[in-house]
Each structure stands twice: as C-alpha cells, then as structure tokens.
Amino acid sequence: MSGNLLSIGKTGLFAAQAGLSTTGHNITNANVAGYNRxxxxxxxxxFLDTGVGFQGTGTQVAQIKRYSDEFLxxxxxxxxxxxxxxxxxxAQISQIDNMLADQTSGLSPSLQGFFKGVQDMAANRASVPSRQSMLSAADTLATRxxxxxxRLGEIREGVNRTIETSVTMINSYAQQIADLNDKIGSFASAMQRxxxxxxxxxxQLVMELNTHVKANVTPGDNNSLTISIGSGQPLVVGQKAFQLxxxxxxxxxxxxxxxxxxGSKVTVLADNAxxxxxxxxxxxxxxxTLDPAQSALGKVAIGLAFEFNAQHRLGLDQNGNPxxxxxxxxxxxxxxxxxxxxASTTAVQAVVSDPSKLADSDYKVEFDGTNFNVIRLSDNKKTAITPYDANGTTQTIDGVDFTISGRAxxxxxxxxxxxIGGAANFKVLVADVASIAAAAPVATSSPLSNTGTARISEGKVDADFLAGAPALPLTLTFDRASGNLTGFPAGMAVRVTDSTGGPLRDDPAPPPGNARFVDGATYTFGGISVTMTGVPGDGDSFTIAGNSSGVGDTRNIGLLGDLxxxxxxxNGTATLQSSYAQLVSTVGNKTREVQANASAGEALLTQARSAAQDVSGVNLDEEATNLIKYQQAYQAAGKxxxxxxxxxxxxxxxxR
Structure with a gap:
C-alpha cells in the first residue's frame, strides 16, 4: 500500500514539476517575438484491478500543449x-509627392518664371537685358x-536596392524554414511529436518572410510547411528551398x-506577380507611380521643346537669320x-511627332515571325507594321513615329x-542672346497714296511657310470692278476665312491669283496669313515682304509666350501647366490613398495580432497564478x- 502511495505521490510531484518548468518557460519568454504559450x-x-475495485496509480503528463490558431x-x-x-x-511615393508639389523645388515656379521671361522680352521690344533674362530663365527651367x-533616378536606384535586399532576405528565410522543416520532421518521426x-x-520566420513578400502557407507531410509566393511559385517544399x-x-x-x-534557368516574374x-x-x-511619373515629366519637357522649337523656327533672330x-x-x-x-539586323527608332496624341504608355515592338507589331503596354493594343520594307518602314502610332528596318x-x-528621357535630356541649345528669334519673317505695308480706308494686318506665318513660302515681296491690289484682290502667287491656293475662322466661299470662284475682298477676312497662302479690314479704294495696294531685321520686332516672341x-x-485639351498639375494631382492622390490604406492596414494588423495573442500570448498574471497552483500541487505531492x-x-x- 505504501509503495503504491509513494508512486502516486511521485507522479504528482513530477507533474507539478513539469507545470512549474512550463510556467517558468512561459514567463521568461513572454517578450520573445513569435513565442506561443x-x-x-x-x-x-x-488503473489497477484490486479484486474489489479499480485503483488509480497517479497522474502523468500527456503533452506539453502549444496554443496556436493557424486561422488567426x-x-x-x-x-x-x-x-x-x-x-x-x-515611403517611396511620399518622396515624389513632396518633390513635385514643393513650391521651391517643383517645376511650376521654373515654368512660370520662364514664360514670364518670354513675356517680359516681348514687352521690352526684345532688348538685350530682356533677352539675357529670358535665356537665363530657360537655363533655370532646363536645370529644374x-x-x-x-531625383527620380535616385529613387529608382533605391527601388533596385530594395529589390536586391528583399530577394536576399527571402532566400535566407526560405532556407531557414526548410532547415526547420527538416529538424521538426526528424523529431516528429523519432518521438511522434x-x-x-x-x-x-x-x-516567426514565416511571419518575417511576409514583411518582404506575401507568402501562402499550407501544411505539408511530417509536420512540415509548404510555402508559395506570387502566382503559386513554390518557395519551400519540405526540406527543399527554392531561390529568387x-x-x-x-x-x-x-x-x-x-x-x-x-535549375540553371531564371524565369522573370512580372511586377504584378x-x-x-x-x-x-x-x-x-x-x-x-515611378515609371508613369517620370514619363509624364518627360512628356511635359518634350511637349514644351517640340512646340517652342516649332514656333521659334518661324521667327528671325537679331541677325535676320531664321x-x-x-x-x-x-x-x-x-x-x-x-x-x-x-543574326538579327533589326533597328528600331522612335521619335515624338505629335505631343497632343501621346498615350502615356510604353511600347513593345516584337516580330511574330511574319510581321512586326507595336504593342501599347498600357492596354496591350497591337498595331501591325504593314507593309514592311526591310530598308526602313515608318508608321505613326499615338503621336510617335516608329521606324523599323532590317531582318529579324x-x-x-x-x-x-x-x-522617359524627356526631362533628363531637356537642354537649351541657344547660347547667344542675338540668336533668339523674336521677330516675324514677314512684314506688311501699304502706301500713303491709297484712297480707301482698308488696312492690312501684321503678317503671320505657320509651318507651311518653311516648306513652301512664296517669293517675296508681293503686292496685292484691289480691283473695284471685280471686287477682288489681285497679285496672289499664281498656282498657290488662297484660303479665305471670316473672323471666327470659318471658310468663305466665292461663287463663282475668282480667277487664279485673285481672292474676293471681304472686310475682316483673313487670307492664307504659302504659310502666310494677313487680315484685311475697312473699305479699299480702286487700285489700292498692299505689300507683303520679307522682314529685313529682327531688331525691335517682338511678334514671334509674343507667339512663343502664348504657348x-x-x-x-x-488631343488639344491640356496645357503645359495643367499637364504638370495633373501629374502632381495624380501622385498626390495616390499618396493620400496609400497613406490611408496603410493606416487601415495598421489597424487591421493590430486587431489580427490581438486576436491571435488572445489565444497564444502569455498573460503574466495568469502565469503567476499558475506558479502558485503548481507550487501548492508540488507541496501536496511531497506531503x-x-x-x-x-x-x-x-x-x-x-x-521488528
């Protein structure tokens, strides 16, 4: 009897000792990340059959249970x-948001300062000081x-470093988890637990892995975990770790x-994978964000350079040169x-030819074995280059001229x-203030001997002037009998429009070189436009000649300021400033969105952790109570x- 009682007390003593050790283990690891109570x-x-009934033999430790809820x-x-x-x-987008919207370091102040310099030059009759000020403002804009x-390039390098660091850490976690799968499996096989x-x-390693990439966890054989990432790529399977x-x-x-x-092959994963x-x-x-922002900034730079150059080429500088x-x-x-x-000899070139049609997208040019295709990556719209000539084929897509040649x-x-490179390569090409083409290339006049009240406006020119300007000077003469202006270049079409820009048609059409005189009408031919007002007298003449000097004439610089x-x-609905404002707004709105989602994510994480800690966390008050309980049990078993x-x-x- 006493032997059985001693054995029973011994089992109780061992059980209480196990309880004290486990409770102490909980207390000392309460602040260890990932510890589960x-x-x-x-x-x-x-039990024993004594013949008169069954008698117990004490207690035993069935298991040391780990409290952990996989769902939580x-x-x-x-x-x-x-x-x-x-x-x-x-962390990344806030840098761009702060930079673009800053009133000092952003683009808006420099853009406004540049056009203020252009307008001041027009107001000061293109004086040398105003020319120098405008050129300095242009340099400031280019520098900005x-x-x-x-700065966007530096942020891009930061993204590269983040990718390198994260890939290294992910590979390290994968190997450590695989090693633990091996150890845990060995213990489970040997001890059945x-x-x-x-x-x-x-x-805890799996949790830390999720700070670098979202990992999907499924139970595997022999108490192992199988971990996959992306669109199902396995990262850890049993004792094997795969690598990025x-x-x-x-x-x-x-x-x-x-x-x-x-193996020896590396398959590139899409960014959204x-x-x-x-x-x-x-x-x-x-x-x-980064790619679209840098491309949008480059678009503003290219659009400004394209339009400014086009108008600047229509003017004359101080030396009288185009x-x-x-x-x-x-x-x-x-x-x-x-x-x-x-063996491929294919060469691809691309040049922006119409900023108004840019689609805010990158493109992939690929050869499918039969045709070259240009794929717009924003929506995967495909455009075939047909017919294709290996000596060179040019096709315009979304305002970009794609020139492809060679065999593929x-x-x-x-x-x-x-x-993407528009802002980085935006430079001022004019180094001399005298080379600023502030003047218009044509000038108009009428003799004092004219008898009527008709007046001819200052002439304007457009891009057609560079391609096929008429021989100057030329004289337009009013013929009262026919009501026509004569003297327009023979063989050159004359377009007549009213004050709203609508076309005016003569019926019957006047002979070649003639156009009906209409008060307030604008006459356009060979890239030259003049507006006639008033009532001309018979034989009144009006002369259109080349401008002999660019000094003091600010017609072209005024048009440059209008840009x-x-x-x-x-498609002709956004200005330079509004396009940049759209970029700032897009980045700003996305920043606020990410910030709000991050705050919501923090709250969600806190709630999820709290729910998990309710199950697996160590409560020191509870453990202190357990210490007393197991201490008393130990003392009782000893008794x-x-x-x-x-x-x-x-x-x-x-x-005895």
Whole structure:
C-alpha cells in the first residue's frame, strides 16, 4: 500500500514539476517575438484491478500543449504582408509627392518664371537685358527638369536596392524554414511529436518572410510547411528551398527584375506577380507611380521643346537669320532584348511627332515571325507594321513615329519608352542672346497714296511657310470692278476665312491669283496669313515682304509666350501647366490613398495580432497564478510521499 502511495505521490510531484518548468518557460519568454504559450496537459495514470475495485496509480503528463490558431496566424501574416507593402509604397511615393508639389523645388515656379521671361522680352521690344533674362530663365527651367529627373533616378536606384535586399532576405528565410522543416520532421518521426519551440521559431520566420513578400502557407507531410509566393511559385517544399534572383531586365539594364530560379534557368516574374511585403510594395510603386511619373515629366519637357522649337523656327533672330531649335527634344528610349537572335539586323527608332496624341504608355515592338507589331503596354493594343520594307518602314502610332528596318528572327523584341528621357535630356541649345528669334519673317505695308480706308494686318506665318513660302515681296491690289484682290502667287491656293475662322466661299470662284475682298477676312497662302479690314479704294495696294531685321520686332516672341496657355496635350485639351498639375494631382492622390490604406492596414494588423495573442500570448498574471497552483500541487505531492514514507516506517517497526 505504501509503495503504491509513494508512486502516486511521485507522479504528482513530477507533474507539478513539469507545470512549474512550463510556467517558468512561459514567463521568461513572454517578450520573445513569435513565442506561443505552452500548457501542461495531465491525464490519469493506468488503473489497477484490486479484486474489489479499480485503483488509480497517479497522474502523468500527456503533452506539453502549444496554443496556436493557424486561422488567426494566417490573418496576421496576410495583414503583415499588406501593411509592409503599403509602408514600402508610401515611403517611396511620399518622396515624389513632396518633390513635385514643393513650391521651391517643383517645376511650376521654373515654368512660370520662364514664360514670364518670354513675356517680359516681348514687352521690352526684345532688348538685350530682356533677352539675357529670358535665356537665363530657360537655363533655370532646363536645370529644374534635369534635377527632377535625376531625383527620380535616385529613387529608382533605391527601388533596385530594395529589390536586391528583399530577394536576399527571402532566400535566407526560405532556407531557414526548410532547415526547420527538416529538424521538426526528424523529431516528429523519432518521438511522434513536434518540438514546440522549433514550431514557434518556424512560424516567426514565416511571419518575417511576409514583411518582404506575401507568402501562402499550407501544411505539408511530417509536420512540415509548404510555402508559395506570387502566382503559386513554390518557395519551400519540405526540406527543399527554392531561390529568387534579382537580375537586370533584358530590355533595360538599369532596371532590376525578380526572377524565379529553376535549375540553371531564371524565369522573370512580372511586377504584378509578387504582392505584399517590401518587395511587392516596391515593385508596385515602380510600375504604377515611378515609371508613369517620370514619363509624364518627360512628356511635359518634350511637349514644351517640340512646340517652342516649332514656333521659334518661324521667327528671325537679331541677325535676320531664321530661328533654329531652342530646346533639345529627347529621342525615345529604345533598347533591344539582349536575348534577340544574334543574326538579327533589326533597328528600331522612335521619335515624338505629335505631343497632343501621346498615350502615356510604353511600347513593345516584337516580330511574330511574319510581321512586326507595336504593342501599347498600357492596354496591350497591337498595331501591325504593314507593309514592311526591310530598308526602313515608318508608321505613326499615338503621336510617335516608329521606324523599323532590317531582318529579324521570331520573338525578337524591343522596348520603346517615348518620353522617359524627356526631362533628363531637356537642354537649351541657344547660347547667344542675338540668336533668339523674336521677330516675324514677314512684314506688311501699304502706301500713303491709297484712297480707301482698308488696312492690312501684321503678317503671320505657320509651318507651311518653311516648306513652301512664296517669293517675296508681293503686292496685292484691289480691283473695284471685280471686287477682288489681285497679285496672289499664281498656282498657290488662297484660303479665305471670316473672323471666327470659318471658310468663305466665292461663287463663282475668282480667277487664279485673285481672292474676293471681304472686310475682316483673313487670307492664307504659302504659310502666310494677313487680315484685311475697312473699305479699299480702286487700285489700292498692299505689300507683303520679307522682314529685313529682327531688331525691335517682338511678334514671334509674343507667339512663343502664348504657348503657356496653348492646349498641347491630350488631343488639344491640356496645357503645359495643367499637364504638370495633373501629374502632381495624380501622385498626390495616390499618396493620400496609400497613406490611408496603410493606416487601415495598421489597424487591421493590430486587431489580427490581438486576436491571435488572445489565444497564444502569455498573460503574466495568469502565469503567476499558475506558479502558485503548481507550487501548492508540488507541496501536496511531497506531503503524499512523506505520508507514504511514514506508513512504510510504521510497517517496518511492526515487523521488528
């Protein structure tokens, strides 16, 4: 009897000791990240048949139970991946938002300052000081474009570093989790149970993995975890860890992409294939904000240079020479895929020819074995280049002239980014103030001997003037009998429009070289436009001649100043300033959106963690109570053993 009682007390003592050790383990690890509380689960020992009934033999420790809810843990992991991705996105986009909207470092002050210089030059009859001021403002604007693009380039390098760091960390976590799968599986096979502390460590690694990329977790064989990322690519399967690689884009060597390694092959994953975590946030930021922002800034630069140059070429400088290009217009970024066939001789060039039709998208030029196709990447719209001439074929798509020549192999491809380099390559080409073409190339006059009240306006010219200007000077004469102006260049069409720009038709049509005189009408021919007002007398004449000097004439610089309010982009609906304002607004709205989502993600993560901690967290008050409980149980079990010893001693004394 005493022996059985001693054994019962011993089991109680061991159980209480296990409870004290487990409680102490909980207390000392309460602040360890990823630790899940453990509890001793006791069960009654085997019973004995005494003939008169069944008698218990004490207690036993059935298991050291680890409290962890996988459903709640999955919620925490998903919330962590989402929040980390939003934090990564916000950290990057806030830099662009602050830069673009800043009243000092943004583009708006420099753009306004430049056009103020143009308008001041027009108001001061193109004096030398005003010319110098305008040229200085142009240099300031170019510097600002380049500085903004340089900062965006620095941010792009930061994204590359984030990709490299995240890929390294993901590979490290994958290997550690695979190693723990191996250790946990070994213990589970040998002892039919898994070690709780290793399970905690593995779960914490999975949680930390989700700060870099969203990982999907499914139970595997032998207490292992199978982890996949992206669109189902396995990262950890049992004891095997797969690897990611940060590699240069085959069409842009300055751009890092994430590849999935299978053997000796690296398969590039699309930016939208990896979501969540610092890596997913950085990739989403680059594709949805950084690339569009840099292209939009380049579009403003190219649009300004294109339109300013076009008008500047229609003027005369102080030396009486036609104006040249004032700003440099950046060519489109074109780069071939490094995996193109070595025998291919294909060359692709792209030049913006109409800023109003730009579609705010990059393009891929690929050869399908039969035709070259230009694919707009924003919506995957495909345009075939047909017919194709290997000596060179040019086709205009979305305001961009694509010129393709040479022979290609199937699947050869090129990346075309029409405006990405616009700001970086925006430069002032005019170095001398005398080379600013402020004057118009034509001048009009009428002799004092005219008898009527008719007047001819200052002449204007358009792009057709450069292509086929008529011989100057020429004299227009009014013939009262026919009511016509005569003297227009023979064989050159004359377009007559009213004050609203609507066409005026003569019926019957006047002879060649003639046009009916209409008060307030505008006459356009050979790129020259003049407006006639008043009532001419018979034989009154009006002369249109070339401007002999650009000094003091500010007609062309006035037209250059008007470009500030000209609708240049979006099919003639957006000005330079509004286009830049749209960029600032788009980035600002996206920044606020990401910030709000990050705040919501923080709240969601806090709630998910709280729910998980309610199950697995260590409550020190509860553990203190358990200490007292197990201490008393230990003392009671010891008392049982003491009584068993006393009984045994009594039996021995009876025998003596």
């Amino acid at each position: 453990q509890v001793v689960v006791q069960a009654t020992g085997p 843990n999955t919620q925490v992991r998903n919330a962590q991946a989402s929040k980390s991705g939003l934090d990564s996105y916000h 474009f380049q500085a903004l693009d340089s 898994a070690p709780n502390d290793l399970l905690d460590k593995r779960d 690689a940060a590699s240069k884009s085959p069409t842009d060597l300055t751009r890092l992409e994430v590849g999935y390694v299978t 990896l979501s969540g975590g610092a890596l997913g946030g950085a990739l989403e930021f680059r594709s949805k 104006g040249g290009d004032f700003f440099s217009v950046a060519p489109a970024y074109v780069n071939k895929n490094i995996n193109n066939a070595l 192999a199937r699947d050869d491809e090129f990346l075309v980014r029409p405006t 500030q309010t000209k609708n240049i982009f979006n 049982v053993m003491q009584i068993a010893g006393t009984i045994f001693d009594t039996l021995l004394s009876i025998g």
